[in-house]
Amino acid sequence: MSQTVQHRRRGRPRQAPAEAEDAPVQSLDRALALLATLAEADGLTLTDLAGRADLPMSTAYRMLLTLQRRGLAEFDASTQLWLVGVETFRIGTAFLRRRKLADCGRDAMQGLVAACGETANLAVAEEDGVVFVSQVETHEAIRAFFRPGTRALFHASGAGKAILAYRPPQAAAATLKRVGLPRFTERTLTTLPALLADLAAVRERGYAVDDEERNLGMRCVGAPIFNEFGEAVAGLSVSGPTVRVTPEAIARFGPLVRDAAARVTRAIAGRPPAA
The missing domain is CATH 3.30.450.40 (GAF domain)
Known part of the structure; x- marks a missing residue:
């Protein structure tokens, strides 16, 4: 009797369900999309950024605060604009x-x-x-x-x-x-x-x-x-x-x-x- 052995793909957790292997982590996916949107402009208001990213303003704001804590986003209080942070330069x-x-x-x-x-x-x-x-x-x-x-x-x-x-x-x-x-x-x-x-x-x-x-x-x-x-x-x-x-x-x-x-x-x- 033959038996099919499925080898675990490198980089995948041992207990990861096969059907979820390619499913994105929604919050991370949204945050990265938000960061990409932010990088396309030289500064955006929260309203503009949330609109472009198709996110509720409250959600966009929480994500921006998280990105800001990691140095990936910055807020200019004088212009009320959000910009990409210096940490994005280090990563790049x-x-x-x-x-x-x-x-x-x-x-x-x-x-x-x-x-x-x-x-x-x-x-x-x-x-x-x-x-x-x-x-x-x-x-x-x-x-x-x-x-x-x-x-x-x-x-x-x-x-x-x-x-x-x-x-x-x-x-x-x-x-x-x-x-x-x-x-x-x-x-x-x-x-x-x-x-x-x-x-x-x-x-x-x-x-x-x-x-x-x-x-x-x-x-x-x-x-x-x-x-x-x-x-x-x-x-x-x-x-x-x-x-x-x-x-x-x-x-x-x-x-x-x-x-x-x-x-x-x-x-x-x-x-x-x-x-």
């Missing part, structure tokens, strides 16, 4: 930054694959770690693979440690205190002194090494990418099995990854931090 520039990074990093990743023979990855910094946004795979049968959207903590990834090494000490300490240093393998750095010593070595040589600290049998070499303020906002890395990514290979890959990350930094008009 975050999208542009990722697209620009992915575009500029592609050539660098392809070059690394050709030079190192291993998979190249691009990851961007988030509050508690990194998220991998792009990858160029090697043609080797055994290779590293990070699906776009995969997240990793700072202390257990090459790109993550490369970024964390250039964070201000107080900010780095606050992040580590909040997230902790969970152990993934027996090689994971789970004490602050050990991690801080490793980060000092990262700054000294310009690249980080994940020596089976996230997955046994895999090594990764990562280097930071800086924005225009000298802040480490992303990381470029190459990853592969330990049988190929040997200590001798790491010594060769490190400067290649560091130089490739520096080229991406220049391509996005970034600059390394002052010594």
Whole structure:
């Protein structure tokens, strides 16, 4: 007897009813439509905005207050007009930054694959770690693979440690205190002194090494990418099995990854931090 197995779509809650999968959350859908309407003009009164969005004024007003608390909408008391808030700019520039990074990093990743023979990855910094946004795979049968959207903590990834090494000490300490240093393998750095010593070595040589600290049998070499303020906002890395990514290979890959990350930094008009 055959049985059909339905695999859960990624990003969907385990208990989500199938018939509701594509049903929008009405209040969120209305709020986003209201924000889109607000963005089309250089300021609207509550009456005009509610009319354009086809919402009761009381509903539109409550939504605007919620958006205002999040910085997505602003009210100009002198003109009695509602406008988009500064937070919409931050969100928009975050999208542009990722697209620009992915575009500029592609050539660098392809070059690394050709030079190192291993998979190249691009990851961007988030509050508690990194998220991998792009990858160029090697043609080797055994290779590293990070699906776009995969997240990793700072202390257990090459790109993550490369970024964390250039964070201000107080900010780095606050992040580590909040997230902790969970152990993934027996090689994971789970004490602050050990991690801080490793980060000092990262700054000294310009690249980080994940020596089976996230997955046994895999090594990764990562280097930071800086924005225009000298802040480490992303990381470029190459990853592969330990049988190929040997200590001798790491010594060769490190400067290649560091130089490739520096080229991406220049391509996005970034600059390394002052010594």
